[in-house]
Amino acid sequence: MPHPLYAAIEQLKEDFPGKSYSWIKRALLRLGDVKEIRDDLYLVEGRRELGDWKPLYQVWFSQREGRWYCTCYFSTFGMRRRRDICTHVAAVMLFRRYKRALEKLQRRRVYVAEAEVECRGRLTANGELYVKPIGRRDLAFFANPRYRVFVISDVRRIVIKCGSYDVVEAEGEEVPLATAKFLAERFYES
Numbered sequence: 103m104p105h106p107l108y109a110a111i112e113q114l115k116e117d118f119p120g121k122s123y124s125w126i127k128r129a130l131l132r133l134g135d136v137k138e139i140r141d142d143l144y145l146v147e148g149r150r151e152l153g154d155w156k157p158l159y160q161v162w163f164s165q166r167e168g169r170w171y172c173t174c175y176f177s178t179f180g181m182r183r184r185r186d187i188c189t190h191v192a193a194v195m196l197f198r199r200y201k202r203a204l205e206k207l208q209r210r211r212v213y214v215a216e217a218e219v220e221c222r223g224r225l226t227a228n229g230e231l232y233v234k235p236i237g238r239r240d241l242a243f244f245a246n247p248r249y250r251v252f253v254i255s256d257v258r259r260i261v262i263k264c265g266s267y268d269v270v271e272a273e274g275e276e277v278p279l280a281t282a283k284f285l286a287e288r289f290y291e292s
């Protein structure tokens with residue numbers, strides 16, 4: 103699964119195929135400057151190094167015209183300065199896509215299981231496998247190697263193999279992906 107930000111950037115590139123890498127990069131640099139007021143209204147902080155001449159830009163969606171606007175499209179006299187899409191709007195689009203992708207990722211559910219296994223061969227599982235040896239790595243360990251394992255899987259029925267043999271078959275516990283990742287980190291710390 104691609105990183106949610108990477109996916110959001112790819113989508114922006116697809117929607118604006120004529121835009122240069124530096125345009126995408128400017129939108130990306132502004133990502134942290136975007137503040138959501140409403141679903142169709144945003145504030146974007148100005149950045150001098152990106153050629154901004156105002157401390158704050160307003161970006162909004164016009165339902166009537168079906169397009170995004172930015173205060174940088176207008177001069178003090180209300181005239182439209184440009185018709186092209188600016189990187190303030192691009193940053194808002196990126197922000198919205200990134201936020202949506204993150205929400206989707208947070209909703210994603212996976213299954214986890216933890217077990218103790220004895221194995222002299224190679225351990226594998228039908229998911230992400232985390233392994234740590236139990237006890238000191240002395241002669242007794244090498245004669246009888248035991249491991250604590252943790253698995254994150256997309257399927258409920260988790261199977262751990264030692265070589266070509268199933269050594270564990272367990273019903274995974276359903277958790278959000280973020281919880282599973284947290285448990286995996288803790289698994290190595292404890």
Ligand SMILES: [Zn+2]
Binds near residue numbers: 172174188189191
């Ligand atoms: Zn703008």
